Amino acid sequence: MAATPPPGAVRPGGRTARVREAVLEAAADTLAEKGFDGLDLGDIARIAGVGKTTLYRRWGTPGALAADLLHDMAERSLPRSRNGDIGQDLRDNARLVLKTLTDARQGRLFKALIAASLCNDQAAQALRRFYAVRIDEWAGCVTDAIERGELPTGTDPRRVIAAVSAPLYYALLNTGEPLDEAAADRAATAALAAARAGALSTT
Amino acid sequence: MAATPPPGAVRPGGRTARVREAVLEAAADTLAEKGFDGLDLGDIARIAGVGKTTLYRRWGTPGALAADLLHDMAERSLPRSRNGDIGQDLRDNARLVLKTLTDARQGRLFKALIAASLCNDQAAQALRRFYAVRIDEWAGCVTDAIERGELPTGTDPRRVIAAVSAPLYYALLNTGEPLDEAAADRAATAALAAARAGALSTT
DNA sequence: GCCTTAAGGGAACTGTGGTCCCGATAGTGA
DNA sequence: TCACTATCGGGACCACAGTTCCCTTAAGGC
Numbered sequence: 001m002a003a004t005p006p007p008g009a010v011r012p013g014g015r016t017a018r019v020r021e022a023v024l025e026a027a028a029d030t031l032a033e034k035g036f037d038g039l040d041l042g043d044i045a046r047i048a049g050v051g052k053t054t055l056y057r058r059w060g061t062p063g064a065l066a067a068d069l070l071h072d073m074a075e076r077s078l079p080r081s082r083n084g085d086i087g088q089d090l091r092d093n094a095r096l097v098l099k100t101l102t103d104a105r106q107g108r109l110f111k112a113l114i115a116a117s118l119c120n121d122q123a124a125q126a127l128r129r130f131y132a133v134r135i136d137e138w139a140g141c142v143t144d145a146i147e148r149g150e151l152p153t154g155t156d157p158r159r160v161i162a163a164v165s166a167p168l169y170y171a172l173l174n175t176g177e178p179l180d181e182a183a184a185d186r187a188a189t190a191a192l193a194a195a196r197a198g199a200l201s202t203t
Numbered sequence: 204m205a206a207t208p209p210p211g212a213v214r215p216g217g218r219t220a221r222v223r224e225a226v227l228e229a230a231a232d233t234l235a236e237k238g239f240d241g242l243d244l245g246d247i248a249r250i251a252g253v254g255k256t257t258l259y260r261r262w263g264t265p266g267a268l269a270a271d272l273l274h275d276m277a278e279r280s281l282p283r284s285r286n287g288d289i290g291q292d293l294r295d296n297a298r299l300v301l302k303t304l305t306d307a308r309q310g311r312l313f314k315a316l317i318a319a320s321l322c323n324d325q326a327a328q329a330l331r332r333f334y335a336v337r338i339d340e341w342a343g344c345v346t347d348a349i350e351r352g353e354l355p356t357g358t359d360p361r362r363v364i365a366a367v368s369a370p371l372y373y374a375l376l377n378t379g380e381p382l383d384e385a386a387a388d389r390a391a392t393a394a395l396a397a398a399r400a401g402a403l404s405t406t
Numbered sequence: 407g408c409c410t411t412a413a414g415g416g417a418a419c420t421g422t423g424g425t426c427c428c429g430a431t432a433g434t435g436a
Numbered sequence: 437t438c439a440c441t442a443t444c445g446g447g448a449c450c451a452c453a454g455t456t457c458c459c460t461t462a463a464g465g466c
Contacts, residue, residue, distance in 0.1 A: 010412060014463055019414075037240070037266075037322040042453065051415035056454065061357060063240075103435090114376060115321035118314050119240040128379040135378070162380075163393060166373035170365055173317060174372060175338070176331040177365075190397035198397035199389060210443070217433055219443065245423065254445035259424065261443090 007058045022048040023055065024069050032105045032113035036066065036119065039112075063120025064137035066113055070126035080138045090192055093138050094164050094184035101172050102179050114173065135161045142195075151195050156202040163191035163200060210261045212246055225251040226258065227272050234315035235308045239269065239322065242315075266323025269316055273329035283341045289348035296341050297367050297387035301360050305382050317376065338364045345398075354398050359405040366394035366403060 008016050026048040030039055039062040045052040059065040083091040101107045117127035135158050142157035151160075167187045171177040194200050211219050229251040233242055242265040248255040262268040284295040304310045320330040338361050345360035354363075370390045374380040397403050 005412095014465080015461080016413065034444095036318075037324050040453080045415095052454085053456090054414055086429065090234035106311070111321050114449090115318050116241075118318035118321075118376070119218040119238055121313045124379070127377065131377045159389070160421080162371060162373055162378060166369040167366060169373055169377060170369035173321070173376065174330065174334045174368070175329070175365060186362070186402060189400075189402040190393075193397045193400035193402045197392075199402075208442095218431080219433080222444075243423075248445095255424085256446080257424090257444055 019048075019050050019054060020058075020068075023059075023065070024072055027065050027069050028109060031066070031069070031116075032109040035108070036062065036112045036115035039065065039116075041065070045075060061120070063116055063123045066116035067120065067122035067126040070113060070117075070123065070130050074126070074130040077133055077137050080141055082141070082144075084144075084148075086141060086148075086150045086193055086195075087188070089138075089141040089145070090160070090164055090188040091185060093141070093161065094168065094188040095181070097165050097168050097187075098179060098181065098184040101168060107172075111172070117168045152198050152201070154198070154201040154203065155195050156200055159200040159202075160191055160195045163194060164188055222251075222253050222257060223261075223271075225253060226262075226268070227275055230268050230272050231312060234269070234272075234319075238311070239265065239315045241319035242268065242319075244268070264323070266319055266326045269319035270323065270325035270329040273316060273320075273326065273333050277329070277333040277336045280336055280340050283344055285347075287347075287351075289344060289351075289353045290391070290395055292341075292344040292348070293363070293367055293391040294388060296344070296364065297391040298370070298384070300368050300371050300390075301382055301384065301387040304371060308380065310375075314375070323390075355401050355404070356394055357390040357401070357404040358398050359403055362403040362405075363394055363398045365396060 008020070022102065025045060026044045027039065030044060030047065033143050041055040041059065041062065042052050044054045044065070055065075059068060078096070081089045083089050083092065099109060113123070113127060116123040118124070138161045139157035142151065142155065142160045145151045146153060146155055146157075167190065168179060171179055171183060177183070189198075204237045211223070226247060230242065233247060233250065244258040244262070244265065245255050246260045247268070253345070258268075262271060274277045281299070285297065286292050304313060307391065316326070316330060319326040321327070341364045342360035343383045345354065345358065349355045349356060349358055349360075365391050370393065371382060374382055374386060394403075
């Protein structure tokens with residue numbers, strides 16, 4: 001019982017790749033504009049200039065399309081800061097997250113992708129992978145800081161980076177508190193204080 | 204131009220109240236079981252044993268129904284701890300949040316309601332109100348602790364409580380990190396360290 | 407450059423989510 | 437208790453998201 005490969009996997013080049021690119025771009029635009037529940041495969045087909053049948057055959061559901069977009073986004077990682085000072089690095093990270101979440105297009109896109117991950121298992125898995133990549137990239141700052149003696153040995157690098165983002169996402173998703181530079185700086189300072197106190201260790 | 208009152212507002216007692224109760228219960232069950240995108244008004248009507256027309260007339264959309272459920276949930280507030288020790292109080296709060304998020308039914312329900320809030324403005328507003336009520340209730344712990352001199356004056360009570368929940372929700376929604384008692388205790392300890400360091404002040 | 411067939415696209419079709427109409431039921435004020 | 441009408445509920449109806457069919461195009465191996 002040889003499993004049939006998913007459509008697009010056997011001949012991924014040329015036309016197939018162009019279709020995927022156009023579709024993902026249209027999907028990102030639509031998610032940013034209308035949110036996850038406004039993601040209609042028929043609309044996407046029209047906007048991307050491809051056949052509706054293609055959308056249903058290759059992706060099938062809005063959730064699977066969002067998952068593919070997340071895979072695509074995880075590929076392009078942003079380089080982290082290297083200030084030689086953990087306080088400054090965490091602040092840079094907080095500012096970067098802030099900028100992403102408050103940017104009109106990016107902020108709405110992230111909200112829509114989180115909504116997708118809450119409605120669809122494929123999207124949920126892709127979202128976790130996306131954040132794992134992002135966090136791993138920045139965890140290097142913490143590793144370096146530990147080596148420099150700025151933070152206790154045993155500090156968990158990923159947890160420190162996650163601790164910076166967490167209050168900003170909590171404000172975005174749960175409380176609706178305003179997201180501004182003061183909030184970003186508070187997030188960085190709080191994470192640093194927690195790390196110094198040994199509250200974010202691996203054990 | 205007198206605005207027509209929304210259906211159910213003029214005669215909210217008796218049958219109308221019973222219908223709302225049955226519908227909200229069915230909605231909560233369905234959200235917990237199938238998530239927000241599985242919330243079909245026709246299904247809810249069948250489960251609740253009321254007319255489909257009633258669902259569409261009184262709520263109209265899944266988002267509005269989720270919003271009404273959130274309003275209902277915000278009414279019933281849970282009492283906070285009063286240990287006389289902020290470390291213990293924050294730990295209790297973290298354990299309570301953990302218990303809610305890891306409970307099979309409650310955890311799924313919260314995820315679904317957050318998804319709803321990301322797809323619908325009414326639900327988003329209702330969710331913010333829900334968390335405002337919850338956070339205000341527990342903020343009293345921090346106010347008391349400041350008076351007892353356990354935390355610096357100028358500490359923002361709501362921010363401290365939010366700082367406890369934030370990493371737990373971040374694990375639930377973004378990274379998929381395991382949610383266990385160790386995670387809850389880390390969240391409480393980290394928030395306490397940040398507050399003691401003055402990183403969560405009102406200014 | 408040729409051949410095989412994976413992948414795309416147009417168009418017709420259909421199941422069902424959501425609307426509309428109207429009679430039945432019961433909350434509310436007197 | 438009665439009258440008025442807000443609200444409920446059943447069923448017909450309709451638009452369209454999602455499927456299916458089948459022909460066309462071009463990717464990839466030789």
